[in-house]
Amino acid sequence: MLRVLGPQLSTRSTDNPVIFTLPNLGPFMSLRLPPSTSTRTTTRAAAATNTVTVPPAGLSKGDTGPKVKQLQDALVKLGYLTAKQVATGPGTFGAQTETAVKKFQADKKLPTTGYYGEQTQAALKKALSGTPTTPTTPTTPGTKPAVISAPSPNSDSRNGADIDTIVMHHTASNDGKADLSWMRNPKSGVSAHYMVDRDGKIYQLVGDDKRAWHAGKSELHGVPTDVNARSIGIEIVNDGSGKTPFTEAQYKALTELTSHLKEKYDVPMKNIVGHADVAVPKGRKNDPAPNFDWARLRKGIS
Structure with missing residues (x-):
């Protein structure tokens, strides 16, 4: 005193x-x-109020609880939600939270699924730490090569899974027209997102946001997983014998397409694989083929 x-x-x-x-x-x-x-x-x-905890991945519309509240708090701090919006449903993953997640994903060049998965979680951590989540150059994914739309009904939902893998296949024939027709036939039960014909033309059968049916029973790096849900499937028109060469036009188109997809979805190089690498049991598939030039492709997209 x-x-x-x-x-x-x-x-x-x-x-x-x-x-x-x-x-x-x-x-x-x-x-x-x-x-x-x-x-x-x-x-x-x-100071304590300003501390935001990034919740674990695996949240989607309809979820409730403290983890959802953590996600909402993070989105408020980054400006994708307002405190007033959160007050209407704290801890409830509703339409407003889903919209905010989609806006965040769009800004970070992620698939705008509204699902809070591992890629979205990583981007959220970087955003909150002040670390840029995308390269400054270029600011947008590499240009997507021209594609010919050839919709296939053989697809379903990814159920919110993030795209982190690209799988290469051969069509088991050298007849692109017949291969395309087969993958568009509802009775075939198979499809891929893209098909690269012998002349280098690229056909898109399934939208990137959908789950195509190309990998079957599979694993990734030895871990059982639904590869279809997390991957982009590319069929290359080739009989897969190891004797029929892949064309120059195919390598050029494949390099451009894979570069675009790798950059757009931030796919690690180790996750650009052949069907042979993910098929279960081992040896069930040999795609894209023994004579496929992996070194050439990887050099072109690195």
């Missing part, structure tokens, strides 16, 4: 710290007092 006898105490008030000036006690003297306990407590509380 400060006790002053004599002349009236005058003060100059500031928010922090508080300075008391006693003008008539000899030489000019000021006493600087530390901020009050309540001020320090408020400061610590504010």
Whole structure:
């Protein structure tokens, strides 16, 4: 406690710290007092409030609980949701939260599924830490090569899975027209996202956002998983014998297409594989073929 006898105490008030000036006690003297306990407590509380926890991946519309609230808090901090919006359903993954996730995914060049998966979680961590989530050059994925639309009914939902793999196949024939017709036939039960014909023309059968039926029972790097749900499938017109060469036009088109997909979906090089690498049991498939030049493709997309 400060006790002053004599002349009236005058003060100059500031928010922090508080300075008391006693003008008539000899030489000019000021006493600087530390901020009050309540001020320090408020400061610590504010700092704690600004701390946002990034929840684990695996959240989607309809989920509820504290993990959803953590996601909402992160989206509020980044400006994709408002506190008022969250107040209408804290901890509930509803339409507003899904829309916010999609906007965030679009900004980070991720598939706009609205599903909070591993890629979205990684991007959220980087965004909150202030680390850029996409390269500054180029700012958009490599140009997608020209494709010919040839829709196939053979697809279904990815169920929110992020795209992180590209699988190469051979069509088991050298007749692109027949191969295309087969993959568009509902009775075949097979499809791929793209087919690269002998002349280098690229056909798109299934949208990237859909799950094509190309990998069958599969694993990735020895771990059983639904490869179809997380991958883009590319069929290359070739009989797969190891004797029929892949054409120059095919390598050129395949390099352009794979480069675009790799950059757009941030696919690691190790996840650009052949059907032979993921098919279960091992040896069930030999795609894209023993004579496929992997070194050439990887050099072109690195």
